[in-house]
Structures are given as structure tokens and as C-alpha cells.
Amino acid sequence: MAGIEDQIKEIEDEIQKTVYNKATSKHIGRLKAKLAKMKEDAVNRAMKAGGGGEGYSVKKSGDATVVLVGFPSTGKSTLLNKLTGTESETGAYAFTTLTVVPGALEHKGAKIQLLDIPGLIAGAAMGKGRGKEVIAVVRTADMIVILVDVFNEKHVDVLIRELYDAGIRINVPEPDITIKKTSRGGVRLNAVGTLDLDIEEVRSILTENRIASADILIRGNATQDDLIDALMGSRVYVPAIVVVNKIDLIDEAERTRIEADLTERFEMSPVMISAAAGYHMEELKDAIYDSLGFMRLYLKPVAGPADLDEPLIMRLGAKVEDVCHKLHRDFYDKFRYARIWGDSVKHEAQRVGLTHTLADEDILQIIIER
Ligand SMILES: Nc1nc2c(ncn2[C@@H]2O[C@H](COP(=O)(O)OP(=O)(O)OP(=O)(O)O)[C@@H](O)[C@H]2O)c(=O)[nH]1
Structure with missing residues (x-):
């Protein structure tokens, strides 16, 4: 264990000491990728050695x-x-x-x-x-x-x-990076928006992860660390x-x-x-x-007014399908459409589908098959 920690420290020191510029960016990228893998290995090993860990599995409840x-x-x-x-x-x-x-x-x-x-x-x-x-x-x-x-x-x-x-x-928001490994063709980088990473840095980080061929799509800017995070997956x-x-x-x-x-x-x-x-x-x-980032939604039964006293609490960005899942699986399985009053729609009582994104204080009515 101490061995690995020393090695990790060594690489961290080297990254610290190296000035980031065009000439060193590839090298730094490789070191960072290596470091990330070593840390991941160390954590995994510790988890295995530790066994189950009683008293630590907590059932989630509430919103x-x-x-x-x-x-x-x-x-x-x-x-x-x-x-x-x-x-x-x-x-x-x-x-x-x-x-x-x-x-x-x-x-x-x-x-x-x-x-x-x-x-x-x-x-x-x-x-x-x-x-x-x-x-x-x-x-x-x-x-x-x-x-x-x-x-x-x-x-x-x-x-x-x-x-x-x-x-x-x-x-921090999750960086929008998609990595698709391919069997040939080398590393191809597609960027939507300005990207400070260049293809050489991307290649050297992928090489450290033993990936020679892949299609990479990055939306918005990303750093070397973001790319490494996306490769490691478990973030x-x-x-x-x-x-x-x-x-x-x-x-x-x-x-x-x-x-x-x-x-x-x-x-x-x-x-x-x-x-x-x-x-x-x-x-x-x-x-x-x-x-x-909570939002409050009000449910309106098919007959009668919405219940404005007891909001349904969801997270910002929730979609109609998330509400269905939260209420009862029937709402999802038998879903026909939903009607919305509020900021997420252009006109009142607008019909929307499962993938519609809701807004705070929307009123919604869900119509299911009978
Ligand atoms: N003066 C003062 N003392 C506090 C305050 N909050 C907690 N304490 C004291 O700090 C000590 C530690 O508080 P705990 O609540 O047991 O701390 P903990 O973080 O749960 O500690 P562990 O269970 O050891 O992880 C106790 O003596 C508390 O009474 C505070 O706001 N002001």
C-alpha cells in the first residue's frame, strides 16, 4: 500500500513541477491519466480488502x-x-x-x-x-x-x-464527453464549440488507457482532467x-x-x-x-382543481416520465399524455409526452389508458 502511495506522490510532484504549455501538455496529460488509474486501483483494492462494512448500507428515503x-x-x-x-x-x-x-x-x-x-x-x-x-x-x-x-x-x-x-x-456540471471505442481508424476528435484540448493531448491520454482507436465527441470546453474523468467513468x-x-x-x-x-x-x-x-x-x-435544486409541481386530477397545498417535490430538470415513476409504475406503463399549465409550456393545458422537461410550479395532469 505504502508503495503505491509513494508512486502516486511522485507523479503528483512531477505534474506540479511541470509548467503547462504546448510542449509539455502531452506529457502532463499522460501523467494525469496514469495517476487517475493508479488512484482508482488503490481505491478498488482498499474496497475489496475492507469487505462488506456493516452499518453502512442506508436505505434512501424522502425527496x-x-x-x-x-x-x-x-x-x-x-x-x-x-x-x-x-x-x-x-x-x-x-x-x-x-x-x-x-x-x-x-x-x-x-x-x-x-x-x-x-x-x-x-x-x-x-x-x-x-x-x-x-x-x-x-x-x-x-x-x-x-x-x-x-x-x-x-x-x-x-x-x-x-x-x-x-x-x-x-x-461542477458533468462534462459532456462521449467516447466510443472503435476497432480501427485511430483517435478522432469532434468538438462542438471552442475546445482548448488538442488532438495530441487527447491521443496521449487515450494511449495511457490503452485505447488506440476511438471517436470522441466533446460538447463545450473540457480540460485534460475532464477527459480523464470521462474515461474512468466512475465519477x-x-x-x-x-x-x-x-x-x-x-x-x-x-x-x-x-x-x-x-x-x-x-x-x-x-x-x-x-x-x-x-x-x-x-x-x-x-x-x-x-x-x-428542488422544484414544486402541482398535480391536477382529471376531474377537479389542482392540489396547491401539497406540492410534489422533484429536482430541477425532471421530466414527465420522472414524475410518472415517482407516483406509480402504472402512470408510466399506461401513459397516454400529460397536460401542463405553467412555465414549461407555450400555452395553457398544452399536451406533452414523457420526455417533456418540467419547470418549477408547473401544474400537471397525467392521462393514462383505462
Ligand atoms: N461551542 C459549541 N460546541 C459545539 C457546537 N456544536 C457541537 N459542539 C460540541 O462539539 C463536540 C463534538 O460534537 P459532535 O456533535 O459529537 O461532533 P461529531 O462531528 O458528530 O463528532 P464524531 O461523532 O466524533 O464524528 C461536542 O462536545 C459538542 O457539544 C457548537 O455550535 N458550539
């Missing part, structure tokens, strides 16, 4: 699952208790959370499952400690809350890096927010400094809270809700 990640003793259990009323054991010593503790939070009509997992520690992605099981849970999350306390704001970097090494990409793209706990222990000036520093470094303002004192809990709930 979305949010995972709290943070070092031990940052206040994850305290926060979960505060937000959900769940009794997760807290203690003035590290590692009180040994299994995943789920709790449910209701906000603006959405039911959000919150998971408190054992403290994420440096090296988790490489299988250190109980990290591998923790990572497996985090990968299934719809959203991540990165929690640090006021004395350890630097931990945000460590956590984000740890997530990155585990294939978790936060707050997840998850929204995240940074939350700083225990603000009751510092003064206003220090709060302002931490907030400004994190905002500058991560291009998003952190939510400053005290879980114990209950400061800014509503602000935090709003931030979670917004980051999840």
Missing part, C-alpha cells in the same frame, strides 16, 4: 439524501439532532459516530434525509480508517454538506481533496455547500474573516452556524434546499 462530511468532533451529531430531532450520540471526544445515523428534515414541503457518517479523515479515499465505507455512502448522496468548525477552516481543503480523490466532483457530480460550526466560540471580527476567506477560496459563501446554540438554522435549511 433527497444529504450527507454531512467533516472531521471528528466538528459537531455533525449535534447538527443532525438540531435539524431533525434525531438522537445521534454526541460526545466531547472524537468518533462518537460509528455508524451512519439517518434523520429526516422537512423544509418547504420537501422531505430531506440527512446522514451523519463517521468523521471523514485524510486518506479516506485511499481506504484509511473506515474511510472506504464512508466514501461509498457519500457517493450516493444528492448533496454534500462540508462541515468544519471555526478553529479548523483549513480542513475544507482537505475534505474537498479527499472527495476529489474518491471520484466525487462537487459543484459522480454532486452539489455541495460549506458550513462553519461553533461560531458561538469566536467574536464578530473573526467570523467575518473566516467567511471572507472561504468565500474567496471556494467562490461560494459558507453558512456560519452554531449547532449547539441553534444559530442560523433556517439559513442553513434554505441553503440545503437551494443547493438541491
Whole structure:
């Protein structure tokens, strides 16, 4: 294990030292591709060695699952208790959370499952400690809350890096890259829009992955890392927010400094809270809700008005078919068409099919075969 880690470190150092330019871009691309494969191997090996991992399979429930990640003793259990009323054991010593503790939070009509997992520690992605099981849970999350306390704001970097090494990409859209391996013809690159990658870089990255022939389609811009991510396949793209706990222990000036520093470094303002004192809990709930990108839909029965009191909560970008699946499989199996009132259509009561993309506060009526 140590052997692999040393090799990984060596390659990382070399990439760091090499200045990126036209002459070195091929070389850097190859190194990055190699590094990605080594990390993937290391993680897979750790997962296998670790075995099942009891207590870590959590059934998803509600409209979305949010995972709290943070070092031990940052206040994850305290926060979960505060937000959900769940009794997760807290203690003035590290590692009180040994299994995943789920709790449910209701906000603006959405039911959000919150998971408190054992403290994420440096090296988790490489299988250190109980990290591998923790990572497996985090990968299934719809959203991540990165929690640090006021004395350890630097931990945000460590956590984000740890997530990155585990294939978790936060707050970035999935790059639009299609790779089709072919039996001959070499590497062909098709780009829609301006692309900073050139064919030589693409070839060297593919060569490192033992691909000599492929059709590659890239929509929008992409970096070497994006291409490597697409090749590795096992990446997840998850929204995240940074939350700083225990603000009751510092003064206003220090709060302002931490907030400004994190905002500058991560291009998003952190939510400053005290879980114990209950400061800014509503602000935090709003931030979670917004980051999840929820939308509210109102269902209209065939006879009668729409139910405007109980919205159906879906994620932005949801299609009619997603609603059908959520309601009951019959709505999908026997679907004829849907009628929509709202922003996603041009005129009221417009008829649409399963692949129609809905908008926030649409009213919809689903017509099925009898
Ligand atoms: N002053 C202050 N103390 C807090 C706050 N939130 C949590 N604590 C304390 O910090 C300690 C650790 O809190 P926990 O909630 O157990 O932390 P955890 O992250 O769940 O820790 P692990 O279970 O070890 O991963 C406890 O003594 C809490 O009472 C806060 O907002 N302010």
C-alpha cells in the first residue's frame, strides 16, 4: 500500500513541477491519466480488502439524501439532532459516530434525509480508517454538506481533496464527453464549440488507457482532467455547500474573516452556524434546499382543481416520465399524455409526452389508458 502511495506522490510532484504549455501538455496529460488509474486501483483494492462494512448500507428515503462530511468532533451529531430531532450520540471526544445515523428534515414541503457518517479523515479515499465505507455512502448522496468548525477552516481543503480523490466532483456540471471505442481508424476528435484540448493531448491520454482507436465527441470546453474523468467513468457530480460550526466560540471580527476567506477560496459563501446554540438554522435549511435544486409541481386530477397545498417535490430538470415513476409504475406503463399549465409550456393545458422537461410550479395532469 505504502508503495503505491509513494508512486502516486511522485507523479503528483512531477505534474506540479511541470509548467503547462504546448510542449509539455502531452506529457502532463499522460501523467494525469496514469495517476487517475493508479488512484482508482488503490481505491478498488482498499474496497475489496475492507469487505462488506456493516452499518453502512442506508436505505434512501424522502425527496433527497444529504450527507454531512467533516472531521471528528466538528459537531455533525449535534447538527443532525438540531435539524431533525434525531438522537445521534454526541460526545466531547472524537468518533462518537460509528455508524451512519439517518434523520429526516422537512423544509418547504420537501422531505430531506440527512446522514451523519463517521468523521471523514485524510486518506479516506485511499481506504484509511473506515474511510472506504464512508466514501461509498457519500457517493450516493444528492448533496454534500462540508462541515468544519471555526478553529479548523483549513480542513475544507482537505475534505474537498479527499472527495476529489474518491471520484466525487462537487459543484461542477458533468462534462459532456462521449467516447466510443472503435476497432480501427485511430483517435478522432469532434468538438462542438471552442475546445482548448488538442488532438495530441487527447491521443496521449487515450494511449495511457490503452485505447488506440476511438471517436470522441466533446460538447463545450473540457480540460485534460475532464477527459480523464470521462474515461474512468466512475465519477459522480454532486452539489455541495460549506458550513462553519461553533461560531458561538469566536467574536464578530473573526467570523467575518473566516467567511471572507472561504468565500474567496471556494467562490461560494459558507453558512456560519452554531449547532449547539441553534444559530442560523433556517439559513442553513434554505441553503440545503437551494443547493438541491428542488422544484414544486402541482398535480391536477382529471376531474377537479389542482392540489396547491401539497406540492410534489422533484429536482430541477425532471421530466414527465420522472414524475410518472415517482407516483406509480402504472402512470408510466399506461401513459397516454400529460397536460401542463405553467412555465414549461407555450400555452395553457398544452399536451406533452414523457420526455417533456418540467419547470418549477408547473401544474400537471397525467392521462393514462383505462
Ligand atoms: N461551542 C459549541 N460546541 C459545539 C457546537 N456544536 C457541537 N459542539 C460540541 O462539539 C463536540 C463534538 O460534537 P459532535 O456533535 O459529537 O461532533 P461529531 O462531528 O458528530 O463528532 P464524531 O461523532 O466524533 O464524528 C461536542 O462536545 C459538542 O457539544 C457548537 O455550535 N458550539
